Amino acid sequence: LETEVFPFKSPDNGIITNLPILDVAYYPEERGQYNFNPAATNNILPNPSQSWGGIMREVQTTDFESSNIEFIQFWVMDPFHDEDGNPTHSGGQLFFNLGNISEDILKDSRKSFENGLPTSPIDYITGANINLVDTTIWGRVPTVQVLVNAFDNVESTRPFQDIGLDGLNDADELVFFGNTWGPDPSGDNYHHYRGSNYDADTVNILNRYKQFNGMEGNSPTSNNFGEDFSTSATTRPDIEDLNQNNNLDFRENYFQYVINLNPNDVSPTNVGNNFITDVLEANVRTRDGRNRMVRWYQFKIPIREPQQVIGEIQDFKSIRFMRMVMKGFSEKIILRFARLD
Ligand SMILES: [Ca+2]
Ligand SMILES: [Ca+2]
Ligand SMILES: [Ca+2]
Ligand SMILES: [Ca+2]
Known part of the structure; x- marks a missing residue:
């Protein structure tokens, strides 16, 4: 008080x-x-x-x-x-x-921004979407310019974009970094501080916030909440441009x-x-x-x-x-x- x-x-x-x-x-x-x-x-x-x-x-x-x-x-x-x-x-x-x-959190002089990532899978065999990203030591960054700081409007594309600054989902993280880092190699997975699994395990308040700053999966759409309340932390994409001047300041x-x-x-x-x-x-x-x-x-x-x-x-x-x-x-x-x- x-x-x-x-x-x-x-x-x-x-x-x-x-x-x-x-x-x-x-x-x-x-x-x-x-x-x-x-x-x-x-x-x-x-x-x-x-x-x-x-x-x-x-x-x-x-x-x-x-x-x-x-x-x-x-x-x-x-x-x-x-x-x-x-x-x-x-x-x-x-x-x-x-x-x-x-602002270059993943230090590579490239601007990571989730809303620039492709809205469907990247496939190196068929070549699908491969021109839309570059590979870095951290994962993938968009090659396209996007000036609007918002996710794609079609909800079903969210799981392809809301994957963190590394531009990789867990499966791709495993391919990139191997399996010595556990199931979430980049350590960027999000969990809302409320959750049935937290309740079932009587997780304490500090541990409930440990994954709240995670950047992968922190903007689920309503059909993907998995709970009867909103589990979204933000509707904004994660981006290496905190002051939103469309520039990566390093x-x-x-x-x-x-x-x-x-x-x-x-x-x-x-x-x-x-x-x-x-x-x-x-x-x-x-x-x-x-x-x-x-x-x-x-x-x-x-x-x-x-x-x-x-x-x-x-x-x-x-x-x-x-x-x-x-x-x-x-x-x-x-x-x-x-x-x-
Ligand atoms: Ca970067
Ligand atoms: Ca990730
Ligand atoms: Ca991850
Ligand atoms: Ca995100």
Whole structure:
């Protein structure tokens, strides 16, 4: 609830609001989508502290100078709190990148976009559709130009297009990458967080979201839901063009900011360091009727004082993307963000 983090804020119009929250769960031991690290066995990575995980998005107001944007500011629920966190967590680092960030997720300088893929099978024997795709180390990319960011209108074609950035369905992934990676070699298969099979197996809430960011099968049409509710995550094709300017941007010029996330650096005695500007403790009543202490930290990063400048970027006039990366963790960590501005 909003009042947990902002106890003195009077609710707008007397309505008690649920605070918009972004939960980020990072599993450094697990192979993510399109990670073909040869050291992985059964999808588990041997040196988790060398892994990284990140999310990026486009920035709508790109000129930070004329719009006077000075801080990245957010609240995080204490991930190391002894009541529900891990006080002996070995920790890691949280990076923020602001600037030009590559959209070329499958790094090959080619733009992957599901809606450019053929709407019927590719057959190398008959030659059907083979001129519509090029082969890359990651799979297939369209050779055609498509300017409308939408799937083909005919519903029956969806299974040929909604197959992820690799341009391969599971069967083709097996042909491409062999059978050492399991039944989903690219690791890109989607599953809605609700599902009869999840219910039957009483899968917990975190595991229910593990495949929700999958890009293969995340846009089923209603005849393919397989449940009596919509299992679609998005009606939009997955595409290596986040800001939708019809361009694959693969420059990496950005400002970098680093926060240390470990039980020593994120503690009530460290306010004033590590970009922590405030700490808040609140007793909340949980749904099962217990009283529980919840601690939130406020972080405020002055964007004019980056720790590092990567590539060529001089000013804050064209900040087109923001990326958040977690690195250096050897065990799972869950970050609950409130008001990430
Ligand atoms: Ca690419
Ligand atoms: Ca795929
Ligand atoms: Ca797959
Ligand atoms: Ca998709």
